[in-house]
Amino acid sequence: MTSITLPRPDDWHLHVRDGAAMASVLAHTAAVFGRAILMPNLKPPIDTTAKALAYRERALATLPAGSTFQPLMVLYLTDATTPDEVRAAKASGLVHAIKLYPAGATTNSDHGVSQLDRLDPTLAAMAEVGLPLLVHGEVTDPSVDIFDREAAFLDTIAEPLLERHPTLRMVVEHITTADAVAFVKAARPGVAATITPQHLLLNRNALFEGGVRPHHYCLPVLKREVHRQALLQAATSGDPRFFLGTDSAPHAKHTKEAACGCAGCFTAPHAMSLYATAFEDAGALDKLPDFASRFGPAFYGLPVNADTLTLVREPWTVPDAYTFGEDVVVPLWAGKTLGWRVA
Ligand code: DOR
Ligand code: ZN
Secondary structure (H helix, E strand, C coil), rough: CEEEEEEEEEEEEEECCCHHHHHHHHHHHCCCCCCCEEECCCCCCCCCCCHHHHHHHHHHCCEEEEEEEECEEECCCCCCCCCCHHHCCCCCCCEEEEEEEECCCCCCCCEEEHHHHHHHHHHHHHHHHHHEECCCCCCCCCCCHHHHHHHHHHHHHHHHHHCCCCCCCCCCCCCCCCHHHHHHHHHHCCCEEEEEEHHHHCCCHHCCCCCCCHCCCCCCCCCHHHHHHHHHHHHHCCCCEEEEEEEECCCCCHHCCCCCCCCCCCCCCCHHHHHHHHHHHCCCHHHHHHHHHHHHHHHHHHCCCCCEEEEEEEEECCCEEEECCEEEEEEEECCCHHHHHHE
């Protein structure tokens, strides 16, 4: 196969930050994807519908004239999010989900939820109006090994949550383990997962390849090879509960190449090349269109994009860095060659 044409894909998990940084990175996504879920972990967080709508306007203002790219907004769940806020979010028609960051789990999660069961009325309102809960599925207890935090979250938090709210829809974001694959497969209808390119392509050895590799560090952290294999199997299985979410998370180069480096891999420009590489290695390129373009819209109740994207088999070397506001950001795979690029 020398080219593959698919309905224009969407990115169901994306970080674009704000201001000049957003202007730099959102253009890459808008050039390839039709829509993207913009994650709300800004400082301060996007925790009201009013803030989400203003953020959406700022995102749209960065796009080139004529762009049809649609930012899809998400609220950041805090201890103070009320059922009324949930209803306002739904009524806006522009907020598509609410994101749970356990307090302290990751970048800008200090406003996250400290005790989830106290939010039961808010979660009940989400179930009632049909706004899905997107979860960063990791416990934050520092005594739990970092490689076990996802599995622990699913057992101790997600499972009881789904039982308390039998109609709440949930996406376990950026899954990293065989445990998460099994959890989603065994769950009742309305539970799905996104999978990033880095978790399909790399295992935890990539963090220490000849030295510490800060550009391979993201959260949840890369796991063992058996887990990567389970994710690849899920992504290429044709199961509609597993769909594309890059979790492209740009940080300025100097904040990653530091004594305490930030978590996140920047993949917005070449995410489709990375996914195509992973799917081809698994002998399943034919499964890419459903994973990238159809299963996400089906979960969110949105139409599949009407136009298409073509990937061609052509060696392409990933740049060493991209502009990021006043800084630069180093992409995943920098300086290495990929076998597919967007036509
Ligand atoms: O690696 C990550 N980076 N994981 C997250 O959950 C957040 C993200 C970010 O915003 O930088
Ligand atoms: Zn994320």
